[in-house]
Amino acid sequence: MRYPWWRLLLFLAAASVPCYWLFLGAIAALGPDPGKVLVDNLGQGALVILLCALAMAPLQRLTSWSGWIAFRRQLGLWSFAYAVLHVAAYLYFLLGLDFTGFTAELVERPYIAVGAIALLGLSALAATSNRWSIRRLGRRWKKLHRIVYPIVLIVLLHMLWVVRADAGRWALYATVAAVLLLARLPAVERKLAGRGMVKRVRSID
Amino acid sequence: MLIKIHRRSDCLESDVTPEALYLNRRQVLQGAALSVACAGLPLMALAQEGRYEGVDAADAPAWFDAKRDEARWEAVVAEGEAITPYRDATNYNNFYEFGPDKGDPAAHASKLVTEPWTVMVDGEVAKPRTYSVEDLFAAPRLEERIYRLRCVEAWSMVIPWLGFPLADLIRRLEPTSSAKFVRFETLARPEQMPGMRAGFSLIDWPYIEGLRMDEAMHPLSLMVVGMYGRVLPNQNGAPLRLIVPWKYGFKSIKSIVRISFVREQPATTWQTMAPQEYGFYANVNPDVSHPRWSQARERRLPGSLFSPNVRTTLPFNGYADEVSSLYAGMNLSNDY
Numbered sequence: 340m341r342y343p344w345w346r347l348l349l350f351l352a353a354a355s356v357p358c359y360w361l362f363l364g365a366i367a368a369l370g371p372d373p374g375k376v377l378v379d380n381l382g383q384g385a386l387v388i389l390l391c392a393l394a395m396a397p398l399q400r401l402t403s404w405s406g407w408i409a410f411r412r413q414l415g416l417w418s419f420a421y422a423v424l425h426v427a428a429y430l431y432f433l434l435g436l437d438f439t440g441f442t443a444e445l446v447e448r449p450y451i452a453v454g455a456i457a458l459l460g461l462s463a464l465a466a467t468s469n470r471w472s473i474r475r476l477g478r479r480w481k482k483l484h485r486i487v488y489p490i491v492l493i494v495l496l497h498m499l500w501v502v503r504a505d506a507g508r509w510a511l512y513a514t515v516a517a518v519l520l521l522a523r524l525p526a527v528e529r530k531l532a533g534r535g536m537v538k539r540v541r542s543i544d
Numbered sequence: 545m546l547i548k549i550h551r552r553s554d555c556l557e558s559d560v561t562p563e564a565l566y567l568n569r570r571q572v573l574q575g576a577a578l579s580v581a582c583a584g585l586p587l588m589a590l591a592q593e594g595r596y597e598g599v600d601a602a603d604a605p606a607w608f609d610a611k612r613d614e615a616r617w618e619a620v621v622a623e624g625e626a627i628t629p630y631r632d633a634t635n636y637n638n639f640y641e642f643g644p645d646k647g648d649p650a651a652h653a654s655k656l657v658t659e660p661w662t663v664m665v666d667g668e669v670a671k672p673r674t675y676s677v678e679d680l681f682a683a684p685r686l687e688e689r690i691y692r693l694r695c696v697e698a699w700s701m702v703i704p705w706l707g708f709p710l711a712d713l714i715r716r717l718e719p720t721s722s723a724k725f726v727r728f729e730t731l732a733r734p735e736q737m738p739g740m741r742a743g744f745s746l747i748d749w750p751y752i753e754g755l756r757m758d759e760a761m762h763p764l765s766l767m768v769v770g771m772y773g774r775v776l777p778n779q780n781g782a783p784l785r786l787i788v789p790w791k792y793g794f795k796s797i798k799s800i801v802r803i804s805f806v807r808e809q810p811a812t813t814w815q816t817m818a819p820q821e822y823g824f825y826a827n828v829n830p831d832v833s834h835p836r837w838s839q840a841r842e843r844r845l846p847g848s849l850f851s852p853n854v855r856t857t858l859p860f861n862g863y864a865d866e867v868s869s870l871y872a873g874m875n876l877s878n879d880y
Contacts, residue, residue: 364848367848370647371629371632371635372843373848374847374849432843432847434841448836507742
């Protein structure tokens with residue numbers, strides 16, 4: 340395994356953030372509505388990590404350091420983990436584990452249904468993230484994992500639907516997502532790759 | 545003869561609580577209950593000061609101090625409800641003029657200058673004019689009312705307000721018979737309100753709210769100048785706000801600068817912005833969901849990680865006996 344220490348560092352960083360939030364909640368430092376704060380933080384955390392995962396390939400092209408791509412799978416799995424915790428926190432803190440009428444909620448509230456679709460997509464990606472699946476699926480694996488782009492859009496829609504009056508933070512995430520999606524257009528991708536090459540040549544000089 | 549004139553910021557020697565008394569305030573209050581018949585007023589005053597725990601000291605205007613001393617305490621109580629701690633009620637607020645996050649009002653509202661403060665009264669009224677807050681509050685006696693507050697975002701608190709019935713104020717302002725609605729307007733002063741300067745807010749300032757005349761005249765509707773036995777903190781709508789306990793919190797407009805009596809139903813802020821989500825009436829109703837979340841339950845704050853404190857929401861926020869007759873014959877699923 341390449342870059343074992345970097346990977347460990349990433350693991351510890353991603354694992355410690357929710358623990359820190361829980362700790363803040365336990366000492367009543369998240370205010371009078373800690374459950375809501377946890378639900379929001381975990382949801383936005385999942386989105387931010389997903390955007391980070393998407394940034395790895397362009398970063399590799401830009402800098403020609405192969406470490407970026409080595410983090411991508413772990414980042415994707417962390418995004419999935421945060422999303423699962425986000426749903427668990429929603430069920431426990433906001434619904435109080437009272438499921439009467441929950442199916443009606445799912446149908447009536449498009450943002451919940453949309454979030455559920457995104458989570459389903461992430462689960463499929465997480466389930467096929469192991470080496471065995473990659474080998475077994477072959478070419479189809481790459482095709483399957485391209486659904487991460489629609490998933491990002493669905494997640495952004497899910498968040499936009501929850502915003503009440505201030506769309507500032509949402510606009511920030513949406514801008515980053517737009518830049519990352521543009522970076523995957525073949526023309527842009529070639530340009531980025533070109534730059535990486537130039538850099539490498541220079542460093543050899 | 546020596547006439548000593550106090551500035552309102554001065555502390556009187558009699559205001560200073562002896563340290564021993566302060567440290568033993570619970571026993572003192574218990575003792576006060578016994579000795580109140582003989583010892584009387586000084587201990588009553590002490591009981592008001594220490595009525596709620598953790599209340600920040602306030603530099604209240606002189607007119608407020610004078611009014612508070614003769615307030616009717618606990619004129620309305622909320623049976624079986626625990627009062628939300630002062631810290632939570634003053635650090636978890638929606639007041640978008642100061643920013644979109646719950647902590648923004650507490651962080652930024654101290655910049656707001658509330659003295660002097662005037663309220664313009666216009667529209668279908670005998671004498672349109674501008675009043676100072678002191679004028680508006682000269683006549684009525686303040687009373688403390690402990691009300692449930694249910695936010696449209698499905699959280700709730702229990703808060704002891706200090707104010708007087710809106711109906712008293714309206715009677716003094718003498719609206720004409722063609723006044724069918726009351727329209728309220730919040731201060732819009734961007735230089736002291738950072739939320740108004742943000743680029744991504746969807747709100748069209750100034751904030752507007754309104755009530756039908758019979759709702760405004762209902763004895764539960766309150767004009768509020770204080771909470772927890774002190775003057776209103778800025779983030780809670782100083783110096784003058786409305787409280788309508790059977791409606792979602794956004795109806796209870798803060799920092800009022802204008803009261804207009806109008807013929808037509810006013811275009812209110814949230815209802816104009818998202819009519820399919822927020823109605824003009826906005827009565828607390830567990831059966832009518834917000835399009836994006838259910839209103840059947842609420843989180844009573846403060847909650848903790850170990851007990852989320854989720855409870856059932858009551859029709860009209862538990863005030864149905866008093867107010868449901870206002871809406872007789874109306875379909876509240878349509879007029880939400």
